[in-house]
Amino acid sequence: MSIEIEGISKSFGTFAALKNVSLKVPSGELVALLGPSGSGKTSLLRIIAGLESPDSGRILFDGEEATKRQVQERQVGFVFQHYALFRHMTVFDNIAFGLTVKPKKSRPGKAEIRDKVHNLLKLIQLENLADRYPAQLSGGQRQRVALARALAVEPQVLLLDEPFGALDAKVRLELRRWLRRLHDEIHVTSVFVTHDQEEALEVADRIVVMNEGRIEQEGTPSEVYDRPATPFVYDFLGSVNLFHGRVHEGTAQMAGLDLSSPENASAQHAPAVGYVRSHDIAIERDGNGSGAIKAEVRYLLSVGPLVRVDLVLSGSDRTIEAELPRDEADRLQLQVGEQVYARPRKMRVFVEDYQI
Numbered sequence: 255m256s257i258e259i260e261g262i263s264k265s266f267g268t269f270a271a272l273k274n275v276s277l278k279v280p281s282g283e284l285v286a287l288l289g290p291s292g293s294g295k296t297s298l299l300r301i302i303a304g305l306e307s308p309d310s311g312r313i314l315f316d317g318e319e320a321t322k323r324q325v326q327e328r329q330v331g332f333v334f335q336h337y338a339l340f341r342h343m344t345v346f347d348n349i350a351f352g353l354t355v356k357p358k359k360s361r362p363g364k365a366e367i368r369d370k371v372h373n374l375l376k377l378i379q380l381e382n383l384a385d386r387y388p389a390q391l392s393g394g395q396r397q398r399v400a401l402a403r404a405l406a407v408e409p410q411v412l413l414l415d416e417p418f419g420a421l422d423a424k425v426r427l428e429l430r431r432w433l434r435r436l437h438d439e440i441h442v443t444s445v446f447v448t449h450d451q452e453e454a455l456e457v458a459d460r461i462v463v464m465n466e467g468r469i470e471q472e473g474t475p476s477e478v479y480d481r482p483a484t485p486f487v488y489d490f491l492g493s494v495n496l497f498h499g500r501v502h503e504g505t506a507q508m509a510g511l512d513l514s515s516p517e518n519a520s521a522q523h524a525p526a527v528g529y530v531r532s533h534d535i536a537i538e539r540d541g542n543g544s545g546a547i548k549a550e551v552r553y554l555l556s557v558g559p560l561v562r563v564d565l566v567l568s569g570s571d572r573t574i575e576a577e578l579p580r581d582e583a584d585r586l587q588l589q590v591g592e593q594v595y596a597r598p599r600k601m602r603v604f605v606e607d608y609q610i
């Protein structure tokens with residue numbers, strides 16, 4: 255089922271949590287709402303669910319107005335960060351719950367419920383744990399059961415609010431990959447709230463980046479990562495360095511670099527900021543050719559397969575951060591305190607309201 259969100263606004267008292275948000279979620283897609291705390295992700299999810307009503311705007315399911323529909327009529331399944339399973343019920347009974355409380359005329363028979371729960375147990379790969387109680391499961395297993403419980407009633411839409419937020423990093427990683435594979439199998443339209451960029455980039459078909467109650471950008475993971483539409487998106491999706499400068503005679507000049515910027519010829523002397531991701535800064539021993547900036551190595555830190563290098567730009571006290579594969583760092587044999595050259599391989603320049 256497709257979801258259309260048209261011009262939704264929502265305030266709590268005088269605080270505007272959502273400001274005229276519009277979004278289309280095509281049927282069968284897995285969409286991540288990504289943004290910092292307080293950006294309005296959960297509010298939007300709750301409005302889609304019918305747990306909250308908007309002050310203005312409309313929600314359409316498959317093109318039909320659903321704004322006034324009750325939660326029960328919307329056929330949505332939820333998984334929350336702390337979706338407490340029923341403690342006194344086994345895994346089997348937890349998953350079966352939604353089916354057993356259906357009105358008699360639409361309730362499946364016992365045998366049908368049993369088959370369905372077994373199929374779901376297979377789907378979440380917990381076939382052997384049907385008789386356990388929630389307290390006898392790990393956090394990751396509990397969230398898988400919560401997902402199976404949500405899926406048991408065959409929702410048209412699945413809403414997930416930070417479902418892996420309470421789990422440790424390794425389990426989170428496993429579960430998000432598992433969720434991606436699961437979605438490839440079942441294709442239920444899903445909206446997934448997260449503040450974790452990596453999680454969104456890895457799991458979602460499309461990412462909606464939210465900030466202060468508005469959508470900053472939406473697109474495929476590679477679109478939002480490789481072509482951030484705004485400085486906010488650049489900053490939010492991965493570590494980034496800022497180079498401050500000005501536009502002069504059609505060229506953006508920053509930190510001793512000249513960047514040709516024909517589109518910008520009209521914005522003479524406008525302040526400009528160049529954004530470069532840490533992994534797009536190369537370090538060289540000799541800065542042959544243009545485009546390299548002299549810098550001093552201030553700090554080196556190995557993080558798994560990468561080495562983080564803090565560099566102080568020569569002639570200023572500004573620090574930038576480069577990220578190198580470990581073999582590249584080994585080859586360069588960098589030492590703290592020595593002079594090197596930093597070369598931004600890819601820079602995106604934002605001049606006031608528009609970008610180059």
Ligand SMILES: Nc1ncnc2c1ncn2[C@@H]1O[C@H](COP(=O)(O)OP(=O)(O)OP(=O)(O)O)[C@@H](O)[C@H]1O
Binds near residue numbers: 266269271294295449
């Ligand atoms: N029921 C409420 N009453 C008052 N303010 C609320 C209510 N619900 C949300 N807010 C406020 O609206 C803003 C957006 O909240 P929301 O939970 O949608 O953000 P979020 O992006 O999901 O953040 P988080 O990741 O921290 O959950 C926040 O400033 C929050 O304090």
